[in-house]
Amino acid sequence: xSNLEKTxxxxxxxxxxxxxxxxxxxxxLSNGFKILNEKKLQxxxxxxxxxxxxxxxxxxxxxxxxxxxxxxxxxxILEKENAIKHNRDLMGATNPKDAKLGTIRKQFGxxxxxxxxxxxxxLENATLEIEFFFKD
Ligand code: CMP
Numbered sequence: 001x002s003n004l005e006k007t008x009x010x011x012x013x014x015x016x017x018x019x020x021x022x023x024x025x026x027x028x029l030s031n032g033f034k035i036l037n038e039k040k041l042q043x044x045x046x047x048x049x050x051x052x053x054x055x056x057x058x059x060x061x062x063x064x065x066x067x068x069x070x071x072x073x074x075x076x077i078l079e080k081e082n083a084i085k086h087n088r089d090l091m092g093a094t095n096p097k098d099a100k101l102g103t104i105r106k107q108f109g110x111x112x113x114x115x116x117x118x119x120x121x122x123l124e125n126a127t128l129e130i131e132f133f134f135k136d
Pocket of ligand 1: 094113117
């Protein structure tokens with residue numbers, strides 16, 4: 001059965017700063033994702049706090065929000081069959097140290113914070129995150 005999904009992907013400040021945007025986009029494209037929409041922007045700390053609200057109670061919340069707002073990011077809507085899971089598999093484990101060979105975080109991630117990419121973790125969050133960045 002067909003299950004075409006959309007997911008939100010973010011190329012984080014560490015990767016944008018190292019000019020990895022085109023390389024990371026080409027990994028998505030060669031793995032069968034369509035990039036339906038994309039934009040480069042820098043968000044405020046307050047916007048990052050809204051975006052990562054699900055992590056509000058975590059000890060790393062403040063650093064995480066400071067980091068995501070520290071420089072330009074590229075946000076994309078990716079589409080593919082089972083896009084949410086496929087994107088998470090392609091990104092690899094949150095901590096690049098634990099990520100498998102061939103994953104984006106293994107290849108480019110610097111640390112658990114500077115892990116180069118974000119991807120929605122559920123259908124519900126994908127909808128909310130796409131709405132957050134592409135409401136108009
Ligand atoms: P991301 O997929 O963007 O979602 C939340 C982010 O919090 C995660 O990637 C990591 O970069 C960051 N983070 C920092 N510390 C931790 C931690 N201990 N566990 C999970 N995520 C963490």
